[in-house]
Amino acid sequence: MTSSLRRIIHIDMDAFYASVEQRDNPALRGLPVAVGRNQERGVVAAASYEARKFGVRSAMPSLLASRRCPNLVFTPPRFEVYRAVSAQIHAIFTRFTPLVQPLSLDEAYLDVTHPLLDRPSATAIAQEIRALIARQTGLTASAGVSYNKFLAKLASDYRKPDGLFVIPPGKGEAFVATLSVKAFHGVGPATARRMNALGIQTGADLRACPLDVLQQHFGKAAAFYYGIARGEDNRPVDPDRPRKSLGKETTFDHDLHAPADLADAVRDLAAKVWAGCEKRGLSGRTVTLKLRHADFNQVTRSSSVMQPLRNGPELEQASLQLLRGLYPLRAPVRLLGVTVSALCTAHSAAEQLSLLPLA
Template identity: 75%
Template sequence: MPTPIRRIIHIDMDAFYASVEQRDNPALKGRPVAVGHCQERGVVAAASYEARKFGVRSAMPSLIARRKCPELVFVPPRFEAYRAVSAQIHAIFARYTPLIQPLSLDEAYLDITHPLLRRASATAIAEEIRASIFEQTGLTASAGVSYNKFLAKLASDHRKPDGLFVIPPGRGEAFVAPLPVGAFHGVGPATARRMNALGIHTGADLRTCGLDILKHHFGKAATFYHGIAQGVDNRPVEPNRPRKSLGKETTFLQDLHAEVELMQAMGNLVAQVWAACQKRTLSGRTVTLKLRHSDFTQRTRSQSFTQPVENEVALHDAARGLLTPLLPLGKPVRLLGVSLTGLVLPGQHEAARQLSLLP
């Protein structure tokens, strides 16, 4: 029996954080809204479509956003509210399939090759999901439907906001051909610049570039790039994809010069990271410290252990051990981050401990 063609839906909420704020505060409707703090070191977490018309984008420094749009309204983020709405949306997804891969609070892949609820087509399911999201949350979502994850995500971007687009089997390569490589999910800005320098500007350029050449310049990622240029992506939807890291970082309102202030900030970050570990009943074996100076130069230091970090004190000691050799500072510090990788569950932790005791 032939393998059925996969049916993948990518759902992406429209300006999610900003839309939640406009929904909950009618005075913000129709106005340019940025979720974030209008401070010297503030950053826009999300922008409404009214703000985007002025060139305001997420990750943009707040002061630049204000210059682009003097009427911009800043609203502090309410992540608990966003998580609550996200849970409503994911409950809708679960009606149709258990194969749900969240990418963030506001987007996810769904594999509906074998849906729980029979409908005429994948397109009909996508439309039903969008209608249910609007009915239950008052928010709009865009959807892309195709036969793999890469194309489904391209499709959801194609008709934003509040749109749906389908790339059917046999049409993927032609759809990808005229698009700029910088628009491809999985090709970041730095990689796009490297491709452009090689004369690779579009999907068609990428398709005609030999795999050997791509491997020479991009290593293991070359096979993926070569495949997506032909509309090929065999990655499965991974509903229980394990989390790879837990971390926190902070950009200071004023650059730090004093070592005691830096140590205190590090301690606060460690406490936040460990609280996140406890919430998820996770620990990890590798501690990483990131330090960015006022001139934007960056230093990163890591240490791995044979056993997972056991408690907050051990995490603090590890982070301090990474920071101390970088002192004295030399240059002021703009940003500090602490993260934990090599994550394991409690049962895995104990199994690792028992194995270490064997002769």
Template identity: 75%
Template sequence: MTLQIRRIIHIDMDAFYASVEQRDAPALKGRPVAVGHCRERGVVAAASYEARIFGVRSAMPSLLALRRCPHLVFVPPRFEVYRAVSAHIHSIFARYTPLIQPLSLDEAYLDVTRPLIRRPSATAIAEDIRAAILAETGLTASAGISYNKFLAKLASDHRKPNGQFVIPPGAGENFVAALPVGTFHGIGPATARRMNALGIETGADLRAFPLATLQRHFGKAAAFYHGIAHGQDERPVEVNRPRKSLGKETTFIQDLHTRQDLETALQELATKVWAGCEKRELSGRTITLKLRHADFTQITRASSITQPLTDAGELLRVSMSLLRPLLPLRTGVRLLGITVSALCHPPGPEEPRQLSLLG
């Protein structure tokens, strides 16, 4: 029996938040735009391509962004608008396949191995989807098409913005060979640094390492790294992908210095995080505290409990137990965050034809 080759599309909206703002305010078109607040503790949520030319990036402090681009235009975020546009875009995806895995408001994987409508190729479907998005929302999207998720995501970055690229069967291993491992989805900055220290700079370097050697250094993740170095990724498109965590964080206008201020801030965060858990009918067993000092050094501490959380008070108590060993503070705190993971439900009294990649 011939093994079926999957057809995966990764759709990634181009500078999504900033592009929505430029669409809705024509005076912003062609100008460097940052979605966020221009204030001492502000952070850039998204940047237009005109702003990225100056080195402005998401998650960058607003004042640093303004220094890099003095004529940068800040626009406050409108998340309700972004969510509505995202829902429209996902309705376009659903015309072609029920197998959709959202990664965020602005990107998703689609498995179009067996699409809902007849088209000559996965490439043609990607072209259709991008054209429909532009016609119906006024926004551009980029697409990557390949035989697995890892390569499709790499491909969508290859012709950004407003383009698409195909990595056909048999080409994946060569495509990743020259790429820096730090550009691989699934390899974060810390792991990339560890790989670099071992002499692993590119996909070809990673491929040269035997699986057993990678396992000694990277444990269970080694099999995934070994696979992608060979252009292999067996992960399916997960339609109802379970949420892995719920969290909130706050950047303060002024640094916090006292225990009382930190406890007050943690109480507010715990209340908000637990409200999110209740809304989704979820609880969790692992609580992570994130603390960023005024000098941008960051500390994370986590604790796992035997039974799922039952209320905001318990979440606060665990969060405080993680904070206490960090006191007294060596300097002010500019950001605090709480995340609940190891999610679970709280305790209670729940034939189209196969396509080719190319047109």
């Protein structure tokens, strides 16, 4: 890669949770494994590649996963172990660059334009990182290398599992042209359906769509879609990217319908979310309630306030008010979630409150 271009690596661990379980329990190796609980309201948190061959996917109800793969082996999640392994992997990344942007426990972007260790190329760094991960954790990682984040992400998906793929300068636009827009990171299922309805099926179709047409249908996101259709993405790797939201949700063992039971569940979720805010020194101005009915129909409601939340009772009351706005319920409830967004530090929240006039 030439010195005028950035060198970006996207690392994505292969079936991370399931691979950790297979590593730690040799009896699970080679078997279709789902991380989750095999119960009526269970959900698959992760699936091994052996299970994926049967169509088992993360976020799938456990009962459906069992029907698709009768020999599926369930193992309960161990998030403390996954976090510890993730910290090992992150430590490997920081040997090569301080510019590491984690996306989750199992994937991250690295900007190695100016690496800490002298290596001949970004590809050589990606190869070394994958080898170190395998040696230190016993797990495999896939890597994508390119000159921007969008292409690096596409590249890491291209040779999974345990693969490495490079999209060099001058090749991005042609690579994108042949792919379905459904494969584009940043184009969700709903947006892909809207694009398909407009006759946009591939990257080439997206490139042929004028910017003003994209703006008419997709608003502010149009410029991003216009760019990626040409293999362009100017977003930096941001190691200090601020957290956008903090939330908790729960799937009930039995559907709830009684207002008192739902209110108790919302209070419990709000308390847990506020505990997370306090732990991180955060507050926020927007509260969102997510409710999923027994028939899987989902609704969300949000409210925002001028000043950041000051305490747990304020979050609880805002969440309960959103719940009351959903009555009467169309069906019993299987899941509730509470999220705080428009985050700020508790210090800045206190500063804002100090500017309010005294009563």
